[in-house]
Amino acid sequence: MKDLLRTEHLSRADVELLLSTATEFAKDPTTAANTLAHKTVAIYMSKPSTRTRLATETAVAHLGGTPVFLRGDDLQIGRGETIADTARIVSQFCSALLIRTFAQSDVDELGANATIPVINGLTDYDHPTQALADWLTIRETFGSDVSGRKFVYLGDGNNVTTAWLMMGAILGAHVVAATPEGKWAPNKEVVDLASTIASRNGGSIEVLHDARVAAKEASVLYTDVWMSMGDPESERREKEKALAPFAVTEELMNLASKDSIFMHCLPAHRGEEVAASVIDGPRSVIWREAFHRRTTIQSIIYHLVRGELQGSSK
Ligand code: CP
Numbered sequence: 001m002k003d004l005l006r007t008e009h010l011s012r013a014d015v016e017l018l019l020s021t022a023t024e025f026a027k028d029p030t031t032a033a034n035t036l037a038h039k040t041v042a043i044y045m046s047k048p049s050t051r052t053r054l055a056t057e058t059a060v061a062h063l064g065g066t067p068v069f070l071r072g073d074d075l076q077i078g079r080g081e082t083i084a085d086t087a088r089i090v091s092q093f094c095s096a097l098l099i100r101t102f103a104q105s106d107v108d109e110l111g112a113n114a115t116i117p118v119i120n121g122l123t124d125y126d127h128p129t130q131a132l133a134d135w136l137t138i139r140e141t142f143g144s145d146v147s148g149r150k151f152v153y154l155g156d157g158n159n160v161t162t163a164w165l166m167m168g169a170i171l172g173a174h175v176v177a178a179t180p181e182g183k184w185a186p187n188k189e190v191v192d193l194a195s196t197i198a199s200r201n202g203g204s205i206e207v208l209h210d211a212r213v214a215a216k217e218a219s220v221l222y223t224d225v226w227m228s229m230g231d232p233e234s235e236r237r238e239k240e241k242a243l244a245p246f247a248v249t250e251e252l253m254n255l256a257s258k259d260s261i262f263m264h265c266l267p268a269h270r271g272e273e274v275a276a277s278v279i280d281g282p283r284s285v286i287w288r289e290a291f292h293r294r295t296t297i298q299s300i301i302y303h304l305v306r307g308e309l310q311g312s313s314k
C-alpha cells in the first residue's frame with residue numbers, strides 16, 4: 001500500500017504494526033531519526049488545523065526531515081493547475097504528502113498520480129490518522145482485547161464517524177454510532193462497508209438513534225463537534241437542535257460502564273457536544289489522545305516511506 005487515503009484501506013496487520021511502532025515513538029521519538037535525513041514532507045491544508053499540523057511537523061522533525069507547510073491557496077492548484085500535475089511535482093521534491101481538504105475524491109486522485117505516499121489528514125469523508133490515535137489511547141486504557149466491550153460514538157455522522165466505524169471494524173470491535181435519524185446519520189455505504197469489514201474480523205457495527213440506549217454499559221463514549229469545517233452555517237440551528245440529545249453529559253457517562261472513558265478528537269465546544277464536567281473530568285482521556293496524534297502520524301510516515309504497509313484485500 002503506497003498511501004493512507006482511507007481508513008478502510010488498512011489491514012488488521014497494518015493497524016497492529018502502526019500501533020506497535022507508535023508505542024515505541026511514544027517512549028522515544030528519536031529512535032528512527034535518520035529516516036528522513038535531508039528529505040522533506042509536504043503538508044497541504046485547505047482547512048484549519050491545530051493538532052494534525054503540529055503533530056505532523058513534529059513527527060517529520062523527529063524522523064530527521066523537514067516539513068514544508070502549504071496553505072490551500074499557496075499552490076497553483078488554486079489557479080487551475082491540475083491535481084495530477086501537482087502530484088507529479090510534489091513527488092519530485094518531497095518524500096511524502098499529508099493533505100487536509102474537502103473532497104475525498106481529490107485525495108484519491110492525488111494518491112493515484114503521486115509516486116510518493118499520500119496521507120489523508122482529514123476530508124469530508126474520513127479522518128484516518130485520528131482513528132489510529134484514538135485506538136492507541138483505547139488500548140493503553142483497556143488492552144487489546146475488545147471482547148465484551150462496546151465503543152460508542154455520539155453526535156454528527158461525519159468524517160470522524162467514518163474513521164471510528166472503519167477502524168473499530170478492522171480491529172473486530174463492537175462499535176456503535178448514535179446519531180439523529182436522517183441527514184446527520186452516517187451514510188449507508190459507510191455503514192455497509194464497515195459492517196462487512198467488522199464481520200470479517202469478528203466485530204459488529206450498530207447505528208442507533210437513542211443516546212441513552214447507546215451509552216448503556218459502554219466502555220467509550222466519543223464525540224465530535226456538531227458543526228464540522230465546511231458545514232453550511234444556514235443549517236446550524238436545525239443541526240444543533242437535532243444533535244442536542246446526543247450531547248455527552250454526566251448523566252450519559254453514568255449509564256456507561258464503571259471503567260468507561262470519554263474521548264474527543266478536538267477541537268471541543270464545552271456546553272454543546274460535551275459537558276465541561278465530562279471533558280475536564282476524571283474519565284476524560286483527551287490529552288493522551290491528542291498526544292498520540294504525533295506518535296501515530298510518525299508511525300504512519302515511517303512505515304509508508306519504507307513501503308511496509310500491505311493494505312486490505314478489498
Ligand atoms: N483532531 C484534529 O484533527 O484536530 P485539528 O483539526 O486541530 O488538526
Ligand code: NVA
Pocket residue numbers: 122158159160224225227228229265266267
Ligand atoms: N468533524 C470535524 C473534525 C475536526 C477534527 C471537522 O471536520 O471539522
